[in-house]
Structure formats: C-alpha cells, structure tokens
Amino acid sequence: MPNVIRKAVITAAGMGTRFLPATKSVQKEMLPLLDRPMIHYVVEEAVMCGIRDITVVTNAGKNSMQDYFSPSPALEKALSKKPELLEQVRAISKMAEFHFVQQTEQLGFGHAVLMAKDSIGNEPFALLLPDDIIDAEIPALKQLLNVYGKLGGSIVAVQRVPMERISAYGVIKPKKLSDKTYRVMSMTEKPSADKAPSDLGIVGRYILSPEVFRKLQVKQTGALGEIPLTDAINTLISQESVYACELTGTRFDVGNPLGLLKASVAFALKDKNISGEFREYIKSLLSKPKD
Ligand code: G1P
Numbered sequence: 001m002p003n004v005i006r007k008a009v010i011t012a013a014g015m016g017t018r019f020l021p022a023t024k025s026v027q028k029e030m031l032p033l034l035d036r037p038m039i040h041y042v043v044e045e046a047v048m049c050g051i052r053d054i055t056v057v058t059n060a061g062k063n064s065m066q067d068y069f070s071p072s073p074a075l076e077k078a079l080s081k082k083p084e085l086l087e088q089v090r091a092i093s094k095m096a097e098f099h100f101v102q103q104t105e106q107l108g109f110g111h112a113v114l115m116a117k118d119s120i121g122n123e124p125f126a127l128l129l130p131d132d133i134i135d136a137e138i139p140a141l142k143q144l145l146n147v148y149g150k151l152g153g154s155i156v157a158v159q160r161v162p163m164e165r166i167s168a169y170g171v172i173k174p175k176k177l178s179d180k181t182y183r184v185m186s187m188t189e190k191p192s193a194d195k196a197p198s199d200l201g202i203v204g205r206y207i208l209s210p211e212v213f214r215k216l217q218v219k220q221t222g223a224l225g226e227i228p229l230t231d232a233i234n235t236l237i238s239q240e241s242v243y244a245c246e247l248t249g250t251r252f253d254v255g256n257p258l259g260l261l262k263a264s265v266a267f268a269l270k271d272k273n274i275s276g277e278f279r280e281y282i283k284s285l286l287s288k289p290k291d
Contacts, residue, residue, distance in 0.1 A: 110227035129204025136249025153241035161201035169201030189230035
C-alpha cells in the first residue's frame with residue numbers, strides 16, 4: 001500500500017437545502033466565494049498537497065461541476081485576445097485529473113464517500129468537504145498529511161467547538177499524544193452537549209484507510225437513517241489506528257448563507273485587488289447611524 005496519499009475524494013452530492021432557492025438550479029458547491037466556486041478552493045488545497053487524482057461525488061443530473069473542471073473550447077476561443085484570462089480558464093482543467101461519480105440515492109455523507117470506492121481502490125485517500133473552507137498558513141490537508149507522515153493510520157481534522165454548538169459535529173474521545181495530535185479512542189456523530197466526549201469537533205478533512213469502504217458497506221443505519229461516516233470510522237478503531245489533528249487556521253462553514261458571507265468578507269479584506277476599497281465601504285456602512 002503506498003504511504004503517499006495520491007488520491008482525494010470531494011463529496012458534493014447534497015441537496016443544498018440551506019441555500020434554497022438558489023440551489024434549485026445551481027449546485028451549492030458552485031456558488032462563488034469571491035470569483036471562484038467553493039469547490040475550487042478545496043481542489044486547490046488538495047493540489048497544493050501534491051494530490052493530482054480527484055474524485056468528485058455529485059448528485060444525479062447536475063453537470064456544472066464537470067463543465068467547470070473540463071476544457072471550454074468556445075470560451076477559450078472567445079478569450080484568445082485576453083491572454084491572462086485565457087490562461088486562468090485553461091489552468092482549471094489542468095489542475096488535476098478529475099473523475100465524477102454520482103450518488104443516485106440521497107443516503108447521506110457516508111454513502112456518498114462509498115460511491116468513490118472503485119475510483120480509489122485499495123489505498124489510503126484524502127477526503128475533503130467543500131462546506132468547510134479553512135484559511136490557514138499551512139493548508140489544512142497538509143497539516144493532516146504531516147501527522148500521517150509520522151504516524152500513518154487514518155486521521156480526522158478537529159477543532160475546538162463551543163459546547164452549545166457541539167451537537168452539529170462528529171465528536172472525538174481523545175487521548176493526547178503531543179501538541180495538537182490525539183489518538184481517537186472513539187467518536188460519536190452529533191451528540192447532545194451532555195453526552196459529547198469532548199469539545200473536539202470533526203471538520204471536513206480526513207485521511208482514510210480504504211478499510212473504511214468495507215465498514216461503510218456493512219450498512220449500519222445511523223440516527224438519521226443514513227450511513228454515517230463517523231460510525232464507520234468508529235468501527236475501524238478496534239482494528240486500525242485512528243488519530244486526530246487539531247487544525248491551526250480559521251474554518252468557515254460555507255454550507256449556509258451567513259457562513260459564506262463571513263468567508264466572503266474575510267477573503268475580500270485579504271484580497272490585494274479589492275481590499276482597500278472594500279475596507280472603506282465596510283467602514284462607511286458601519287459609521288452610518290442605524291435607522
Ligand atoms: C459532517 C460530518 C460531521 C462533521 C461535519 C463537519 O456533518 O458528519 O462529523 O463534524 O461534517 O463539517 P454535516 O455538517 O455534513 O452534517
């Protein structure tokens with residue numbers, strides 16, 4: 001089994017209900033954060049970590065992501081006199097080798113991951129959720145890969161979450177190994193605050209052993225009648241090592257309008273082309289007396 005992670009899975013198969021009505025016709029992961037769709041950021045993160053083989057799990061009948069990551073001859077022709085834009089557009093389909101698989105039944109996150117089984121084969125892989133965009137000096141996935149390089153096994157990313165919000169997360173029972181690295185003793189999906197084993201909530205970056213596909217196939221159904229990834233990883237723990245890496249960086253939950261807005265503002269304030277004017281605009285809004 002290679003000890004280098006060569007392949008990544010990106011799950012983008014949800015209904016995007018928190019973004020309705022926009023998601024009636026636009027896939028959530030194609031909504032823009034500044035000038036690029038959300039999914040572009042996680043693809044870029046994987047590519048920055050040396051991963052060139054990317055499987056995107058989509059839901060049936062949505063082709064906009066395939067279109068986005070494929071060459072666009074007509075657009076390229078139209079941009080022939082704008083070399084900078086042309087290069088930008090061409091670079092997208094060259095970022096990686098993309099595979100698209102469909103989740104034809106809405107059976108949840110674990111089932112979506114299982115759809116990538118044939119594309120991944122029998123090797124460890126990275127899993128990225130485009131709902132979680134992490135602004136970090138060292139890309140979030142790279143932080144996990146650094147732990148993987150030392151310890152191997154499967155790795156989940158975690159961050160400290162205020163207890164009043166913990167029930168929205170998978171939560172680990174940790175045993176501290178070193179600064180920001182834990183052995184995972186068990187994990188629970190979306191526990192109530194009084195049952196949560198810690199305040200370390202899982203965020204959407206994983207390195208997983210292919211054994212997880214076999215666990216997902218066992219088809220245990222979780223609280224929501226779905227096949228929860230957290231339960232599948234939990235059953236791995238008795239056989240294989242599972243670790244957690246506490247991420248350094250700011251995580252934005254862009255799976256809802258307010259989260260996307262916060263990420264947009266934070267990214268705009270850092271973008272050298274627009275930050276000056278945008279900062280002035282925000283200042284002027286904030287200095288206006290309230291109606
Ligand atoms: C999923 C996972 C959960 C994790 C979360 C991070 O939940 O099931 O364990 O904490 O992503 O974003 P979802 O937010 O899709 O309900």
